[in-house]
Amino acid sequence: MERITSRFKFAYSYIINSIGFYPSIISLFFFGLSLFMLYMEANGLSKSFKDKLPFMIITDEATARLILSSITTGIISLTVFSFTMVMLVLNQASANFTPRVIPGLISYKSNQRVLGLYLGTLIYTLVIMVNIHADYYSIPLPGFSIFLAMCFTILCLSFFVYFIHSISQSIQIESILESIYHVTSDRLNDEIAKDKGTGIPGVFDTDKTWHPLKSPQTGYIQNMDRGAVLEICSEYNVALYFEQPLGAFLVEGVPFARTDKPIDDMDGFTDKLFAHVDFFREERPSVNYLFGFKHITESAVKALSPGINDPGTAIKAIDYLTALFSLRMRLTDEKVLYDKKGKARIRFEHETFGNLYAMCLGPIRLYGKGSSVIVIRLLYLLHSLLYKVQSRPHLKPILYREALMLLHDADKEISNPGDRLQINHQVKQLNARQILDKELPLLNVSL
Template identity: 40%
Template sequence: MKQFFIRIRTFYSTLQSKIAFYPSLISLAGFMFALAMIIAEKEGISRNLIEVFPLLVVEDGDTALSVLSTCIGGLISLMVFSFSMVMLLLSQASSNFSPRLLPGLISNKRHQIILGVYLGTIIYNIFTLFSIETSEEKFTLPGFSILLGVIFSIICLGAFIFFIHNISQSIQINNIMDGIYDQATKKLNSTINRENKTETKTIETFPDTGNWHSHTSPKSGYFQNIATQNIINICKEKDIKIYITVPKGLFVLKNIRVLKSDKKLDNETVNAIFSNLNFARGEYIQDNYVLAFKQITEIAVRAMSPGINDPGTAINSIDYLTELFALRMQKNDLGVFSEKGTAYIKMAVVHFDELLYQVMASLRTYCSQDPTVAQKLIWMLAYLKQQPSIEKAYMEAIDEELKVLLKVVSFDSEKDMKTIQKLADNILET
């Protein structure tokens, strides 16, 4: 049963990333509410309202038709304009920053909810329009439903003003990187907290996996999620330990060996384990924090490309990377899952030195000719070396990247070279 709920949660997370998710739900709610109001009108809700607040009820059928028709036409135009603004936002973000940012922008809940409010109000007004009978008897008009339709339309106007403000903020690169940074820190903090609850002795005694039995993946896709508790339960039941040979975020090809076990497993057990591994066609930061490093790095690289030449954005990107790397240094590179002092699962992780190399390799290519950006990279490495309780392997990786950076930087000004060299020497001496 727990495995079923985990799959439902994963499916729900995938749906949330679709731009039509909230609009579809709110549209359905608008349709259901319109039907409920039609039933309420038959019970005489408008008759009761006109006796208490007669000024709020439309008493003329032609006026009611005109009001609702105007609301529907105006909201349709408003919705088309809003959708056009969303598409423009996605196009500019893709061309100016990185195509990898699109999933995060598409899944923006505020944009989805506003578009859903438009659709829900339009659907409600359409069905209310159908229920109007052009009769001389004012009690046959759905006065309360018409009043609600006008109120919902006014709310849509307020939502449109908020939409314009929000979309103007969403296109700003600082806000985009803020969103990426917040998602990555949330994922990293949850991982670090889990590791802090794991006993160090348990991690150190996980056996060598060199001669274990290998199993291939039944399908392809990005390794996105793992139902840890379900797999631990399988390991306890079968008295086994397993090693997942690929880190989260890596694209796994079908029939590639991605699973090892200390004992030979039957097909039923293997299928049960793979059913708790989620492979998808998309990547999301909330599932894989490494994607945040990739996205921010790509923003910096795109900013330093000859076509854009925006070193200011590159420097801002390095600031975000510095904070993320500092947080990443609090995480170990072991990837062991245990329960009650016994380790059952070991999963391959992207080691700190690999992550630092991937980021620095991309930045060196485009930033080695700019003194200010190169200096910012050196400051980043210096800050990372100053982190408390830094592991020796992390220190060695930082020093190695600093030495490589000094070899590739090249400036026409001798002063720039001396400044960079002096700064790097001070860091290497610490």
């Protein structure tokens, strides 16, 4: 039963992030509405409205069929055009930014609802059309239902204008970066709220003998049903140590975790464990905050490439990374999960702050080391993080090391004396705060 529950949770997560989720739900609603309206028509709905509001009721069969066929043709064209526009937007986003932002664009609920309205109106109209003077029952012309189809068509036209505005806004890099930032920060705040601190229970003592678990399949381990996995560990009375963080790539037959004691049926334990582990290709920041850092970094690197050459976008990406790193500093590098009795059962590592900081700033530094604007912005990132690092002194060497590498590259690539003076001005401001253990070196300036 637990295995079915976990599979259902993973399937639900996949379905609600699909581009077809809301269109399917809305289409089913309109189909049900069409059947309900036909039932009401059979009970004299149009007849009662005809006496009170005759202008709302269509009484001519030829006119009704002409209206419904025109609506059907128009909505089909509108739907095809809208879906084509979505595909073009996704293709442009993949080419100009990074292919990994596509799942985020697809998951925009507003656009899905508009497409669902188109499909729902089309289904409603078709159902009403085939039931005009049908042979298998005798009802008057469903005039009020036809009037509703006209109203839905007008609504579709109104939302089409909104759709054009929304899709043109969603393709802008500012909108994409802001969306990734908010999803990532929400996920980070959730992790911070669940963080128990830096203490590692003695059950995870690395000096004792640990027994490896081999991965039964190859792929990215993106998520797991933590409650179910904790129950499995409690059932076998073992502690489980994941050697890699969620989001890591597992290779079949290669150890990915270890238990603190041997298990007689190790294969059975592994099968039960992997029944509650999810593998999928998409990198969604809502599942793992690391993906949000990666997406913003890749957008900045793509903007700095010679083919795009958009330092403004890179600066915006660095600003969002600054805010995310200030949040990440509040999270410990390792995580421990406890069962219902308060006993430590699972330990797995986050991507350490140092690795994450290097992973994001390394590519930006590589592609932007010849631009004084990018170098100064990266120094400003350091300037902002220094306000947070005083309560976390163990992170000071990481910030200092990355700053040294940035200045080393800038010293080699930037030769203009004016640009070097601006960089030195920013470095002097950093040194004046006296937060880092050692002062950062200044660039040599020869006028």
